[in-house]
Amino acid sequence: MSHIWPMFNQIWLIPVIPLVGSLVVGLMGRSMRRGSVALIACGAASLALLASLASFWRLLSLPPDARVLRHSLGSWIASGELSVAFGFLFDPLSATMALVVTGVGLLIHVYSIGYMGEDRDYHRFFSLLNLFLAEMLVLVLADNYLLLFLGWEGVGLCSYLLIAFWFERPAAASAGTKAFLVNRIGDAAVVVAMIWMILLFGTLDFQTIFTGAPATLSHGSLAASVLSLLLFAGAVGKSAQLPLYVWLPDAMEGPTPVSALIHAATMVTAGVYMVARSAPLFQLAPVSLEIVAWVGGITALYAASIALVQTDIKRIIAYSTISQLGYMFLGLGVGAYAAGIFHLMTHAFFKALLFLAAGSVIHALAGEQDLRRMGGLRRSLRVTAGCFLVGALANAGIIPFAGFWSKDEILLAAYASGHRLLWIVGALTAAGTGFYMFRLYFLAFEGESRLTPEAASHLHESPWSMRLPLVLLALGSATVGFFGIPPESGVFHRFLGPSFPVSGHQGGSAPSPSGIGLALAALVMAGAGILMAFRYYLRDPKEPEALAERYPTLYRILVHKYWVDELYDDLVVRPTMAGARFVSASFDAGLVDGAVNGIGSLLGSAGALLRRLQTGHVPAYVLSILVGAVVLLGYLAFHG
Amino acid sequence: MRGAGCGVRGAMTGTVPLSAYLILSAALFAIGVIGVVIRRNALIIFMAIELMLNAVNLTFVAFSKFLGSMDGQIIVFFVMAVAAAEVALGLAIIIALYRNKESVNVDDINLLKG
Numbered sequence: 001m002s003h004i005w006p007m008f009n010q011i012w013l014i015p016v017i018p019l020v021g022s023l024v025v026g027l028m029g030r031s032m033r034r035g036s037v038a039l040i041a042c043g044a045a046s047l048a049l050l051a052s053l054a055s056f057w058r059l060l061s062l063p064p065d066a067r068v069l070r071h072s073l074g075s076w077i078a079s080g081e082l083s084v085a086f087g088f089l090f091d092p093l094s095a096t097m098a099l100v101v102t103g104v105g106l107l108i109h110v111y112s113i114g115y116m117g118e119d120r121d122y123h124r125f126f127s128l129l130n131l132f133l134a135e136m137l138v139l140v141l142a143d144n145y146l147l148l149f150l151g152w153e154g155v156g157l158c159s160y161l162l163i164a165f166w167f168e169r170p171a172a173a174s175a176g177t178k179a180f181l182v183n184r185i186g187d188a189a190v191v192v193a194m195i196w197m198i199l200l201f202g203t204l205d206f207q208t209i210f211t212g213a214p215a216t217l218s219h220g221s222l223a224a225s226v227l228s229l230l231l232f233a234g235a236v237g238k239s240a241q242l243p244l245y246v247w248l249p250d251a252m253e254g255p256t257p258v259s260a261l262i263h264a265a266t267m268v269t270a271g272v273y274m275v276a277r278s279a280p281l282f283q284l285a286p287v288s289l290e291i292v293a294w295v296g297g298i299t300a301l302y303a304a305s306i307a308l309v310q311t312d313i314k315r316i317i318a319y320s321t322i323s324q325l326g327y328m329f330l331g332l333g334v335g336a337y338a339a340g341i342f343h344l345m346t347h348a349f350f351k352a353l354l355f356l357a358a359g360s361v362i363h364a365l366a367g368e369q370d371l372r373r374m375g376g377l378r379r380s381l382r383v384t385a386g387c388f389l390v391g392a393l394a395n396a397g398i399i400p401f402a403g404f405w406s407k408d409e410i411l412l413a414a415y416a417s418g419h420r421l422l423w424i425v426g427a428l429t430a431a432g433t434g435f436y437m438f439r440l441y442f443l444a445f446e447g448e449s450r451l452t453p454e455a456a457s458h459l460h461e462s463p464w465s466m467r468l469p470l471v472l473l474a475l476g477s478a479t480v481g482f483f484g485i486p487p488e489s490g491v492f493h494r495f496l497g498p499s500f501p502v503s504g505h506q507g508g509s510a511p512s513p514s515g516i517g518l519a520l521a522a523l524v525m526a527g528a529g530i531l532m533a534f535r536y537y538l539r540d541p542k543e544p545e546a547l548a549e550r551y552p553t554l555y556r557i558l559v560h561k562y563w564v565d566e567l568y569d570d571l572v573v574r575p576t577m578a579g580a581r582f583v584s585a586s587f588d589a590g591l592v593d594g595a596v597n598g599i600g601s602l603l604g605s606a607g608a609l610l611r612r613l614q615t616g617h618v619p620a621y622v623l624s625i626l627v628g629a630v631v632l633l634g635y636l637a638f639h640g
Numbered sequence: 641m642r643g644a645g646c647g648v649r650g651a652m653t654g655t656v657p658l659s660a661y662l663i664l665s666a667a668l669f670a671i672g673v674i675g676v677v678i679r680r681n682a683l684i685i686f687m688a689i690e691l692m693l694n695a696v697n698l699t700f701v702a703f704s705k706f707l708g709s710m711d712g713q714i715i716v717f718f719v720m721a722v723a724a725a726e727v728a729l730g731l732a733i734i735i736a737l738y739r740n741k742e743s744v745n746v747d748d749i750n751l752l753k754g
Contacts (some may be wrong), residue, residue, distance in 0.1 A: 620676055
């Protein structure tokens with residue numbers, strides 16, 4: 001083993017292993033048995049996790065200030081001044097992301113063995129899941145923006161393919177298209193940002209840009225603001241923030257493991273990762289940071305408010321994801337980069353857990369996703385209910401579960417940096433989070449059973465391959481927050497610290513009395529939300545309807561998700577479609593087709609004229625040859 | 641043609657001038673062309689083509705004599721060899737045509753048209 005280890009801690013192995021797994025399963029999986037497919041896919045995921053751990057070990061053996069591993073697989077693009085390498089970078093930030101991606105990814109692979117067990121396209125699913133891991137790892141391990149963008153687009157593609165995995169269902173197919181198209185808006189901004197960076201710095205390499213940025217872009221300059229906002233626009237698309245969040249709830253059409261892995265734990269955090277990675281650029285643009293914080297804060301509250309009234313179990317968790325991503329951006333925006341990434345990590349655990357538990361419920365009820373037809377499931381799904389409860393507590397930010405430590409650190413940082421209003425927004429969101437998480441828990445697992453007879457007969461606890469990841473993730477959700485104690489100077493922060501520029505208001509001091517007070521306040525808000533959920537959904541199940549009747553306008557707004565989908569439909573989709581239809585009818589059918597058909601018919605009629613010369617009458621040919629010869633000779637005789 | 645070769649030192653010293661040969665040759669060629677154009681019988685057309693070939697042969701030989709070079713006469717042998725091959729081929733085509741069409745009239749042969 002010891003002689004394999006030095007080879008195994010090569011960082012380029014981390015993305016290559018799942019890529020190979022994906023190719024093997026994708027190309028040969030059709031003729032394999034399901035067991036072999038699962039073995040190869042999960043084996044690739046676990047090898048990637050081992051490779052990440054090996055590199056992580058190597059990283060830890062270095063002194064804290066020199067914890068950067070680089071490896072280049074060679075030149076990718078060499079064009080004039082610009083050269084881009086297939087270069088990988090393994091620093092504390094990449095290491096955290098790689099461990100989260102491979103760790104949570106492995107558990108979700110294992111879960112999928114059971115969840116997708118009866119699916120027709122078993123090997124396609126696992127091939128795509130492995131491909132996603134590979135692309136995501138390229139994204140987080142890249143040492144330049146272009147390679148990051150390769151992974152960025154790769155995970156977008158995998159997301160599209162996996163949302164539309166059951167493409168026979170029109171809803172799934174259109175949800176995939178929607179996700180892909182909405183993401184393009186942000187991606188276009190990233191492309192513009194990259195082109196600009198090439199013009200400014202002549203390179204896309206992280207290190208060169210970040211060391212050169214303060215000299216090239218002065219602090220607070222317009223260029224720095226616009227450049228960082230372009231990057232943030234990409235993050236808004238990928239991480240489903242206002243106003244580009246609309247694709248994420250629809251993405252729930254995909255299989256639940258996909259929702260857990262891609263649309264909760266990993267891919268949607270790519271935007272957070274990119275902003276954190278670009279922290280030196282954002283540090284130069286206070287305006288951009290302010291915008292990041294506010295977009296995050298407003299999104300957090302907005303998505304939480306929608307989640308209050310939804311009835312689809314997966315959509316509630318999806319809106320919760322948007323809300324938690326908002327927290328992360330709030331943290332980044334107030335300069336608490338480590339706190340944002342810390343929340344990313346804890347969120348990966350508890351949100352994957354919530355989705356997988358929801359998937360276990362859906363699996364147990366043969367596809368039922370509507371909360372109104374659940375209830376009382378705790379009695380038959382003990383493991384699932386227990387794990388879900390842990391996830392809900394973590395998501396609601398209840399001490400001592402993971403979400404508490406990371407979320408309150410973000411709120412503290414917001415308060416400490418002088419963003420009092422954002423703190424209030426965050427605390428309100430915490431109350432909403434407590435309410436919707438426990439509304440979900442109570443409606444699904446407690447109280448009277450409202451199952452359809454068909455679902456009730458199908459009811460069964462999930463197989464071990466699904467319960468094991470649930471239990472492991474529940475353990476993680478309960479404990480992973482302890483890496484962040486004490487706030488701002490825990491193990492996690494000391495490890496991650498060298499990856500980020502030091503911002504002014506990140507004290508790293510011991511928790512002050514006011515800090516504890518603020519944490520308690522947020523905790524009380526979350527507790528109040530939970531109590532309200534208890535009162536309305538467990539004690540007086542009639543109450544919510546009465547409440548909805550008392551505030552019909554508010555209720556309608558929330559149930560219809562602020563009519564944003566309809567608004568986008570009217571403002572963007574319909575005009576675009578109408579324009580496209582007009583152009584297709586006028587320009588395409590008229591000018592383009594007209595030109596093509598016109599040339600065709602011109603040649604046709606010219607041919608029809610010329611074919612009359614071809615009589616098949618040999619003497620006529622001879623005569624014409626003769627005439628031609630005479631004319632030619634005459635010309636040569638008199639003009640030659 | 642042997643008559644044209646009676647003068648040893650070239651046509652200019654002989655009794656018949658070069659122009660006479662050329663005029664005769666042109667006349668023969670014109671007759672051949674007219675035959676090809678106006679006649680309808682494939683065999684006659686065929687013979688008219690032979691006439692045109694031989695008109696050209698006559699020109700070659702006349703110039704060969706006039707210029708004192710053997711090249712023209714050599715080409716005449718080639719032309720005659722090719723003409724013989726052409727006769728074999730052409731007659732075969734005409735026979736095949738007659739078997740199909742019961743006719744050697746070129747007006748009846750017009751399948752190859754656009």
